[in-house]
Amino acid sequence: MISAVAIGANTNNKILQRRSNALARARLALTDKLQSNGIISTDMLQNELRRIFHDELLKWDRKRYLSAPFFAMKAAMVHAKTGKTKAYDHMRRASLFKVFSTWRDYCSQERRRIPRFNQLQVDLFSTTRLLKVAFNRWHRLARLYTEAARKHRIVLTRFAREHFVSWRFQASHYRKLKARALTNWMQYGETVMTSPFHNWQEWAINKRNSRCVRERFLHAHRRIKERKLLSRVFRHWNHQMLYGRVSALYTRHELMEMLAAKTKKLEEMETQIEAYKAQQLQQK
Numbered sequence: 001m002i003s004a005v006a007i008g009a010n011t012n013n014k015i016l017q018r019r020s021n022a023l024a025r026a027r028l029a030l031t032d033k034l035q036s037n038g039i040i041s042t043d044m045l046q047n048e049l050r051r052i053f054h055d056e057l058l059k060w061d062r063k064r065y066l067s068a069p070f071f072a073m074k075a076a077m078v079h080a081k082t083g084k085t086k087a088y089d090h091m092r093r094a095s096l097f098k099v100f101s102t103w104r105d106y107c108s109q110e111r112r113r114i115p116r117f118n119q120l121q122v123d124l125f126s127t128t129r130l131l132k133v134a135f136n137r138w139h140r141l142a143r144l145y146t147e148a149a150r151k152h153r154i155v156l157t158r159f160a161r162e163h164f165v166s167w168r169f170q171a172s173h174y175r176k177l178k179a180r181a182l183t184n185w186m187q188y189g190e191t192v193m194t195s196p197f198h199n200w201q202e203w204a205i206n207k208r209n210s211r212c213v214r215e216r217f218l219h220a221h222r223r224i225k226e227r228k229l230l231s232r233v234f235r236h237w238n239h240q241m242l243y244g245r246v247s248a249l250y251t252r253h254e255l256m257e258m259l260a261a262k263t264k265k266l267e268e269m270e271t272q273i274e275a276y277k278a279q280q281l282q283q284k
Contacts, residue, residue: 025052065170069163076156083149 105123184191 066167069160069167072156072159072163
């Protein structure tokens with residue numbers, strides 16, 4: 001497709017002239033856009049040349065795909081018209097031949113000598129015989145031509161249908177593309193003004209959510225600490241109410257004295273048990 005546009009059936013001078021004209025058109029378009037005060041850079045010139053080249057390709061592509069079905073339809077119509085003309089000419093010659101041959105036979109019959117046999121039946125038999133031989137061969141050939149014409153019509157119909165379907169799909173695609181481009185162009189200002197704030201808005205929402213999560217964890221931690229503090233306070237208060245002190249129930253000296261008293265009491269109980277056993281033995 002690119003070679004068909006860039007190289008055509010032209011000389012090198014014409015191709016160079018066409019490229020020079022495209023370069024001049026690009027410069028003129030950029031000059032009109034910048035109002036002769038802006039600076040035309042090489043990138044701007046290359047982009048303008050690409051745009052002109054893309055427009056030429058688009059026009060050539062659209063012309064090729066849109067004109068092919070109509071050229072095929074035109075060829076089919078010309079072929080059908082030629083066939084109808086030939087059929088009409090054949091029917092006219094056959095009708096005229098039939099009429100004039102009958103008239104000629106009638107005119108020549110009066111001058112002819114009356115034979116001993118029926119000349120009309122002989123002529124009819126010979127004509128029928130010859131026509132049958134010719135008609136059989138023509139019938140086989142006509143059947144082949146009819147079958148070929150039917151298949152050609154089927155192929156041509158399928159070809160035209162496929163091209164029309166492709167053309168409808170291509171037209172729908174270009175229509176949607178233009179509508180999308182128009183929508184994007186109408187929303188260009190809003191997109192340029194609002195898109196830079198989308199990331200900031202997302203960042204702010206994430207920060208707010210993370211802060212809410214941290215505050216929720218901090219609040220839960222404070223609530224647990226307060227519950228532990230209240231539990232410790234009430235436990236100490238209960239200990240104070242029961243034992244009159246908060247630190248511990250007994251001191252080290254008191255615990256040693258209690259241990260010594262319990263040990264002494266345990267020894268006395270063991271002594272009493274031994275004495276009771278000895279008394280029981282004496283009684284026996």
